[in-house]
Amino acid sequence: MMTATSHVLIAIALISVIWGVVSSIVIANALQKRGIKVSYLFLRVMILKYIGQYRDITRQETGRTGPWFYSYVIAMNGALVAAIAGLILRSV
Secondary structure, eight states: OHHHHHHHHHHHHHHHHHHHHHHHHHHHHHHHHTTOOOOSTTHHHHHHHHHHHHHHHHHHHHSSOOHHHHHHHHHHHHHHHHHHHHHHHHHO
C-alpha cells in the first residue's frame, strides 16, 4: 500500500514539474512579446529573474499579478511537497 501511494505521489510530482516547465515557457513568451530579451538557453537558470519581471510587468499593466506567476509557484511547490512525501513513504 505504501509503495502504491509513493508511486502516485512521485507521479504527481512529475506532472507538477511538467506544469511548471510549461508555465515558465509561457512566462518567457509573455516577456518576449513585451520586448524583454529572454534566453531560452539559460531559461532554467534565469527563470526566477523572469518570474519577477513577469510579476512586476503584469502588476504595472493590470494592477494584478499575472496568472502564470501563480501557476509556476503552485506547480513547483506541489512538485516539492509531493516528491518529499513520496520519498518518505517509499522509505517507510
